[in-house]
Amino acid sequence: MSNFFNEMYDGGKVREPYARLEGWTRAMPAELRQMKQAEAEALFRRIGITFAVYGEGGDPDRLIPFDMFPRVFTQFEWRKLERGIKQRARALNAFLLDVYGRGEIVRAGKIPARLVYQNEAFERAVTGFVPPRGIYSHIVGIDLVRTGPDEFFVLEDNCRTPSGVSYMLENREIMMRMFPALFRESRIEPVDGYADALRRTLASVAPAKCDRDPTIAILTPGHFNSAYYEHSFLADLMGVELVEGADLFVEGGFVWMRTTEGPKKLDVIYRRIDDSFLDPLCFRPDSMLGVPGLMDVYRSGGVTITSAPGAGVADDKAIYTFVPEMIRFYLGEEPLLQNVPTWQCGKADDKKYVLEHLPELVVKEVHGSGGYGMLVGPKATKDQIEHFRLKIEEDPGNYIAQPTLALSTTPTFVEEGIAPRHVDLRPYCLVGENIELVPGGLTRVALTDGSLVVNSSQGGGVKDTWVLAE
Amino acid sequence: MLSRTAENLFWIARYIERAETMARLLEVGARIALMPSAGHGYRSEWESLLQASGTAEGFAEKYGDPVQRNIESYLFFDRDNPSSVVSCIERARENARIVRTALTSQVWDALNMAFQEMRQLERKARSELELTELTEWVNRQAAMVRGAMDATLLRNDGYHFLNLGFALERADNTARLMDVKYYVLLPRLDFVGGGLDNYQWQTLLRALSAHRAFHWAYGGEITAAKIAHFLILNRQSPRSLITATETAMDHLDQLARDYHKSGPAQMRARAVLGELSETRVEDIFEEGLHEFLTRFIREIGELTEMVQHAYLSGEAR
Secondary structure (H helix, E strand, O other), rough: OOOOOOOOEEOOOEEEHHHHHHHHHHHHHHHHHHHHHHHHHHHHHHHHOOOOOOOOOOOOOOOEEEEEEEEEEEEEHHHHHHHHHHHHHHHHHHHHHHHHHHHHHHHHHOHHHHHHHOOOOOOOHHOOOOHHOOOOEEEEEEEEEEEOOOOOEEEEEEEOOOOOOOHHHHHHHHHHHHHHHHHHHHHHOOOOOOHHHHHHHHHEEEEEEOOOOOOEEEOOOOOOOOHHHHHHHHHHHHHHEEEEEEHHEEEOOOOOOOOOOOOEEEEEEOOOOOOHHHHHOOOOOOOOOOOOOOHHHHOOOEEEEEEEOOHHOOOOOOOOOHHHHHHHHHHHOOOOOOOOOOEEEEOOHHHHHHHHHHHHEEEEOOOOOOOOOEEEHHOOHHHHHHHHHHHHHHHHEEEEEEOOOOEEEEEEEOOOOEEEEEEEEEEEEEEOOOOOOOOOOEEEOOOOOOOOOOOHHEEEEEEEEEEEHH | EEHHHHHHHHHHHHHHHHHHHHHHHHHHHHHOOOOOOOOHHHHHHHHHHHHHHOOOHHHHHHHHHHHHHHHHHHHHHOOOOOOHHHHHHHHHHHEEEEEEHHHHHHHEEEEHHHHHHHHHHHOOOOHHHHHHHHHHHHHHHHHHHHHHHHHHHOOOHHHHHHHHHHHHHHHHHHHHHHHHHHHHOOOOOOOOOHHHHHHHHHHHHHHOOOOHHHHHHHHOOOOOOHHHHHHOOOOOOOOOOOHHHHHHHHHHHHHHHHHHHOHHHHHHHHHHHHHHHOOOOHHHHHHHHHHHHHHHHHHHHHHHHHHHHHHHHOOOO
């Protein structure tokens, strides 16, 4: 374990941000801890925050395990991260506006045309269309990992509909309910401004044809979706409607909600469904989740869709390698956050290297998410490695590989007491009239000893994430 | 409000009311079964209970003979029976989960707790569960849900849709509960008012938690006419058909006021109430209790369809 950066203990000493927590854990006997843990679980269950795991069947009311040991950043650490995250969010949006417009970055030879225009996530249907304020990705979730006191790496960008923000908010709420004294002693930056900021962001991108206070709604695939809780939670906090496709219809160049008082015009849709389901007339004809004619209204400026259809082309794992290039190209700045070195199996040299070093690498599908279809070399069996070798040979363009990062650990409550477990971080950056970032994010923790996979679908848990005020 | 949200709210209330009715039906059945019956025996009484709850067919398919224990399982625990207590509570909670944003946390808590406790009940051995315990549990959960709604909800359109759900379901359910009585004891003139008949009527009152209330309201001897009056025509009785109809009409009127628009549903509610107001108990017995109740259930069904069309379907313009 000594190879990993422990965010609390550095060479036997407690690092500054965790100073107060040292006393807190000392003063907490095992029985109290178990009681609190049970209390937290009861609270989560009562609130109804549950997470159904795709393809596993089983209990639809499963909880994501919540670890009470907070993850802490100093103000100084956070400011640095914040600058890097905002920089990245700006560059990603500039890229999207560009590739659906003149494609300067491709013409300049900085990114291969094939990667952009033949990308599955590239939406021909929106080329040439400029969304309000030229913004495509209004909520950017940037997954970060840490390997040392000052070393942060971006693992991936999520430009479409990053989920998990409800956990950021609820984890805080529950920690404050259970340990009010901790919050009195430490000065922790609040995160509860997120919903207002999100609402402001969405309102600021109202379509040109909207001449009043915009009506906003969240479009959900429905209550069977694993993230439904989050959709309804956010709608509630913002005071906006939560709609399904069947609640909407298109008429006279606008989108309308079916209400008990007749049709009501809708101006901004924060969609939590994939592009391909948005409009059966434009994308998948078999989609039951979408709204026929929605894309026509969108392209004629009758409604804003956030994130904009097509935003996915920026968060593809193959495009990811070029984000530092985007930052230089559009912003004329040096990237503040580093990328993880990435090998593209589509390139012959890279593929050769990857196949020779499989036991040391992490291999991912270009379009995969949620920790599925992933190989963690150092943890894999021989069979798994050979299986991946075949898969890569079969379709090299579909895979990338990265070195196995020495993910930092933070103290985590486990059966035997407190032990270090690997963590990552997903902050949520809002892009509208302003670029905003609430001080915090979702920390995911791999609860299994030694595991580097933090995805909730693979047995990961969550933690409250603190940014200390100065 | 979204039509779908209104529909979910409407159904939360209907399922809770229905769960309560199912529990009350079971109680009526269990009590009536303890009594010597009017010549049909044990079996027909439970049969009649299934008839009245509209679940006879489904039951026959699954179990065949109406044995008390099976009927209890079917009406309380069986998920294959869409009207069982368990199905109703589960769906009420699922509807609530869908419209969490339209409910206060107290209302959600009440519904969610009912669901969580129900799952614990389901894990217990049936031999450990007394029927009266189960029915009391259901009544208690329903009371908590109603209490939370009453104490915490904004009096907006959502509140009216919830209460419309309660009122329309209750009108339908009280009528059906009374109909059990009809099935148990075919209304032969010489039975009406006899000693046994009265005992069975009293059982019905007990199941409706209205035994005491009845005595306060009428006093003296219990007669079929008094009870019919109490459950159908008395505006003081919270479960009477006239009270339920009037409640539905009130909430429809408030919706019309809020929305500045009245329609066929309001007119129909007024008509049903008008007729009830002018009906005398004698008229009901003359028409035949069963015939009267069947007609009433149909009318409430039609009114419900009008509500559906006007507000819940999303077709309103």
